[in-house]
Amino acid sequence: MTTKVINPKTLRKSNKVNIKFILWSKGDMSRLHLAKELKLTKASITQIVNDLVYEGEVEEIGNVERKGAGRPEILLRLNTKKHIAIGLNIENDKTHLSICTLDEILKDFVFNTKDRINSVKDIIELVRPVIDRWIYPYDPIGIGVGIVGPVDNGISINSYGILPNNSDIKKELEKEFNIPVKVINNIHAQARALLQGGNDNYMLIKHSPGIGCAIISNGKILGGEHSNAGEIGHSIMEINGLPCRCGKKGCLEAYCAEWHIQDLYESKSGVKVPIEEIYAKYGEDGLATKILDDAIQPMALAIVNTSMIVDPKKILVTGGMFNNEKLYGVIMNKLQELGMKKDCDISIVPQEQNIKAFAGAKDIIMNKVLEV
Numbered sequence: 001m002t003t004k005v006i007n008p009k010t011l012r013k014s015n016k017v018n019i020k021f022i023l024w025s026k027g028d029m030s031r032l033h034l035a036k037e038l039k040l041t042k043a044s045i046t047q048i049v050n051d052l053v054y055e056g057e058v059e060e061i062g063n064v065e066r067k068g069a070g071r072p073e074i075l076l077r078l079n080t081k082k083h084i085a086i087g088l089n090i091e092n093d094k095t096h097l098s099i100c101t102l103d104e105i106l107k108d109f110v111f112n113t114k115d116r117i118n119s120v121k122d123i124i125e126l127v128r129p130v131i132d133r134w135i136y137p138y139d140p141i142g143i144g145v146g147i148v149g150p151v152d153n154g155i156s157i158n159s160y161g162i163l164p165n166n167s168d169i170k171k172e173l174e175k176e177f178n179i180p181v182k183v184i185n186n187i188h189a190q191a192r193a194l195l196q197g198g199n200d201n202y203m204l205i206k207h208s209p210g211i212g213c214a215i216i217s218n219g220k221i222l223g224g225e226h227s228n229a230g231e232i233g234h235s236i237m238e239i240n241g242l243p244c245r246c247g248k249k250g251c252l253e254a255y256c257a258e259w260h261i262q263d264l265y266e267s268k269s270g271v272k273v274p275i276e277e278i279y280a281k282y283g284e285d286g287l288a289t290k291i292l293d294d295a296i297q298p299m300a301l302a303i304v305n306t307s308m309i310v311d312p313k314k315i316l317v318t319g320g321m322f323n324n325e326k327l328y329g330v331i332m333n334k335l336q337e338l339g340m341k342k343d344c345d346i347s348i349v350p351q352e353q354n355i356k357a358f359a360g361a362k363d364i365i366m367n368k369v370l371e372v
Helices: 008-026 031-038 042-054 120-132 169-177 186-193 258-269 275-280 286-310 325-337 352-370
Strands: 058-063 074-078 084-090 094-100 105-112 140-147 181-185 202-207 211-217 314-318 345-348
Touching (some): 008 042, 008 058, 031 042, 042 058, 084 120, 120 140, 140 352, 169 181, 181 186, 181 352, 186 352, 258 286
Parallel strands (some): 084 140, 202 314
Antiparallel strands (some): 058 074
């Protein structure tokens, strides 16, 4: 039998990360409560916390209110301003370039994706001014990139027309700027931006030019073998059905994504209108109502079927039809008709634009600082 020897430096580093994670997920806490959470001695906690305070990772913010005599306990808070990251959320319509801490958006620039991004070189040129004109007290911890479609080891496998297939975003950005870069699917990044703790269990579904889904299980993204878990937009709804932009036929997107709704309305009416106008016509214009009803049916089916497999505690929805109050009500009624579990809470993500801005930046901060 061999005995595993734990390196004291490794253990100390791990305890530091655990303290930061607890303060992030559970809020302000005293040394005494941290010692109980981590099952460490008061002496050990005191030494580690003192290091974190000296390093600027943790702040002492005042005494804990307590009754009776005894030495007052000092309340500790994670210094979320210590780490700053650059975030990119690249989607078919808009790209967010942001500068964020763990809980604050310092800057958020929004661009039309088609006007600014056709290659990784374009992404570099978008980021360069931010790096060159950096005005913040701490250097960027890294660049977090969320982009539509499957991603593997920093490579965008297929972004559905934004970049050439197999674009190595991570390699090219790290080579250019010499800072860490993390690249994941944009919906995965947005789902991680909604994380509040280590036991979160939810599913995020986004309706937009495409349809995205991410699954959080016990605080972790459920990725699968190729990081494609939850890719309901390209699940097959009909064999040899309508062509999808991914190259397959019969995908969910081909029946209810915004690009399909707009294309179908234009082909039937002869008029090209913004998607918001089509949503506004629901219940008033026969053609718009029929197209949207036909889109809601497969979307609701996909949500119910996926929730039966994943069994999330809650479902968060955002974008497109979900953001239209009338259509959201129709979708909720359809989910009930299809037997959606009543104990599964469904709600709209508030401040969708903030989630897009936070996405890539918050993802890399959580990864580098909290090891989440």
